[in-house]
Amino acid sequence: MTPSDNHAERKAFYDTISQRNLSPLWEVLHALVPSAPNTPCVPACWKYSDIQPFLRAAGQLITAEEAVRRVLILENPALKGQSCITQSLYAGLQVILPGEVAPGHRHTQSALRFVVEGQGAYTAVDGERCRMAPGDFIITPSWTWHDHGHSGKVEVDEPVVWLDGLDIPMLKFFDAGFAENGSAASQRATKPEGVSLHKYGANMMPVRHQSPFGQTSPIFSYPYDRTREALHNLEQHAEVDAWDGVKLRYVNPATGGSPMPTMATFMQRLPAGFEGKPYRQTDGEVFSVVEGQGSISIEHSGKTLVYQFSPRDHFVVPSWHTVRLNSQLGCVLFSFSDRPVHQALGIHKEERMS
Numbered sequence: 001m002t003p004s005d006n007h008a009e010r011k012a013f014y015d016t017i018s019q020r021n022l023s024p025l026w027e028v029l030h031a032l033v034p035s036a037p038n039t040p041c042v043p044a045c046w047k048y049s050d051i052q053p054f055l056r057a058a059g060q061l062i063t064a065e066e067a068v069r070r071v072l073i074l075e076n077p078a079l080k081g082q083s084c085i086t087q088s089l090y091a092g093l094q095v096i097l098p099g100e101v102a103p104g105h106r107h108t109q110s111a112l113r114f115v116v117e118g119q120g121a122y123t124a125v126d127g128e129r130c131r132m133a134p135g136d137f138i139i140t141p142s143w144t145w146h147d148h149g150h151s152g153k154v155e156v157d158e159p160v161v162w163l164d165g166l167d168i169p170m171l172k173f174f175d176a177g178f179a180e181n182g183s184a185a186s187q188r189a190t191k192p193e194g195v196s197l198h199k200y201g202a203n204m205m206p207v208r209h210q211s212p213f214g215q216t217s218p219i220f221s222y223p224y225d226r227t228r229e230a231l232h233n234l235e236q237h238a239e240v241d242a243w244d245g246v247k248l249r250y251v252n253p254a255t256g257g258s259p260m261p262t263m264a265t266f267m268q269r270l271p272a273g274f275e276g277k278p279y280r281q282t283d284g285e286v287f288s289v290v291e292g293q294g295s296i297s298i299e300h301s302g303k304t305l306v307y308q309f310s311p312r313d314h315f316v317v318p319s320w321h322t323v324r325l326n327s328q329l330g331c332v333l334f335s336f337s338d339r340p341v342h343q344a345l346g347i348h349k350e351e352r353m354s
């Protein structure tokens with residue numbers, strides 16, 4: 001029989017084998033394979049009224065050109081200094097002022113932009129410019145040249161702010177991050193504005209289609225007016241889901257899959273009077289409030305956190321946290337998560353409670 005009260009002996013053994021870069025699995029087994037996901041991330045909410053002054057102040061503190069990207073990172077409070085909102089996702093709010101340019105570069109990380117406020121900005125992806133309007137969902141596919149600008153007049157027009165969502169922590173995990181600076185601050189437009197949407201946005205595509213962006217959607221801008229109309233019509237004429245309200249996922253029209261290999265994006269409408277049932281899922285989800293008002297309750301460490309939200313607020317729901325959504329007057333929510341990766345690995349789990 002081996003005694004189980006030989007703690008000193010075990011400790012000495014661990015110290016000895018540590019010198020050979022060995023360590024005992026039995027001391028960490030439970031933590032390595034927990035009975036349910038045990039994320040270090042915590043729920044968090046950024047009220048726009050609270051942070052907008054700091055976005056404005058950042059605009060006075062540094063130019064977009066000097067900053068390269070003038071962004072305030074939405075850091076998960078439990079992962080400070082790690083530039084991430086969940087363990088796999090990065091999120092930030094980017095500000096560009098009239099007349100400014102955010103210079104061109106490319107990187108292996110995929111990016112999504114979700115326009116939060118302001119008019120007059122554009123982004124360019126591999127030679128095609130695209131105007132940005134509030135509520136638009138825009139993609140920068142992996143390894144494509146991209147720069148941003150604001151063509152409004154200085155001192156007359158408003159700053160434009162958008163949410164950046166990137167798969168930075170995931171690529172860091174795989175040690176697969178590469179980047180390159182462009183030779184010019186702004187790339188030359190080589191394609192007509194809107195041509196991608198004309199090619200792929202009418203439930204049709206070119207007969208001899210060859211994916212321009214690999215596994216990423218050939219549409220890189222999904223304008224809000226179309227999304228809004230679809231949700232509005234579905235609310236009027238289709239069944240409302242008891243957990244999600246009316247929730248649609250954005251698709252790569254060439255595959256039916258997610259717009260980017262690493263990130264799924266969604267837009268949902270909660271009808272007036274909606275009291276959602278609780279659910280949880282393994283993909284941590286980041287939300288940007290588009291229209292209306294509502295609240296989300298999140299179970300965390302035995303407590304129920306409630307965030308009241310209004311337009312341009314942002315919040316994060318970590319993996320396997322039970323949530324419910326409510327809205328008295330109705331609202332529209334954009335969100336993104338790393339669900340495509342969970343699905344590719346066959347590990348995505350969702351539980352919908354009654």
Ligand code: 1HN
Nearest residue numbers: 069071094111146164166168
């Ligand atoms: C980036 O390239 C952009 O292109 C935004 O707008 C945020 C965060 C980290 C690394 C690269 C952009 C970024 C980023």
